[in-house]
Amino acid sequence: MSKAFTKETDREEDDDQQEPSLPKGIKNYMTVQGYQMLRKELEHLVKVERPEVVSVVSWAASNGDRSENGDYLYGKKRLREIDRRIRFLTKRLDIAEVINPATQPNKDQVFFGATVQYENQDGEVIEVTIVGIDEADPLNGKISWISPVAKALLKAREGDSVNLTTPSGPQELIILEVNYPEE
Known part of the structure; x- marks a missing residue:
């Protein structure tokens, strides 16, 4: 069949992956390291990956x-994926509210960017860092x-006990330690 009678689409069935969206009314808080990581990924896509794929697609065409x-079909699909990720990263970085946890004045309380060590009711000690989406x-x-x-952890202090609601019922968490990165 002649190419004139076929339609080349920009979307294929397996190409329908959506980037996660922010819940309504939620700010896009991000740590300095997270912002730099996304910025670096965007730069790599724009300056390295996309030009390489464009070159392959051009050669294949x-x-x-x-x-x-x-080569052409895969290259076009990869180019759509790269362009979608570039748009996503650009939008996310544009609305990002970068917070430096090292400047947190209340270092004994859990806020964005804190690394928290807590004990659950099974006696298991868990360490988490609270970061952006x-x-x-x-x-x-x-x-x-x-x-x-x-x-559950936000605004608690070392030694506090907080309640976490889980599908299997409420759990008590005991905050053992709160740390922030050094400036």
Whole structure:
């Protein structure tokens, strides 16, 4: 079939992944390190990855028939993914409210950016750092400031006991230590 009778779309079924959106009315707080990390990713996409993919797509397009050209088809898909991520990062960085936890005056109380060590009711000691939504990495101890655990911990002090509501029922958490990064 002639290429004239086919429609090349910018979206494919497996290309429908959406970036996470911020809940309404929530500010996009971010630590200095988180902001720098996203900024670095954006810069890498714009200056390195995108030009490389554009080069491959351009080369593949010059080879002729695009309908069965894997380099061209994959390159176009990858280019859409990169452009989507660039738009997402640009929007998130534009609305980011960067907070330096090291300048927190109340270092004995849990606020954004604090690293908190707490004990749950099973006697397990857990350490988490409260970070922005885009920085959250629960498997590495970085939890979003809007997560249930962070909400339970916020404004508590060392030695305080806080209640965390979980699907299996309420849990008591005892704050053992609160730390902030040094300036």
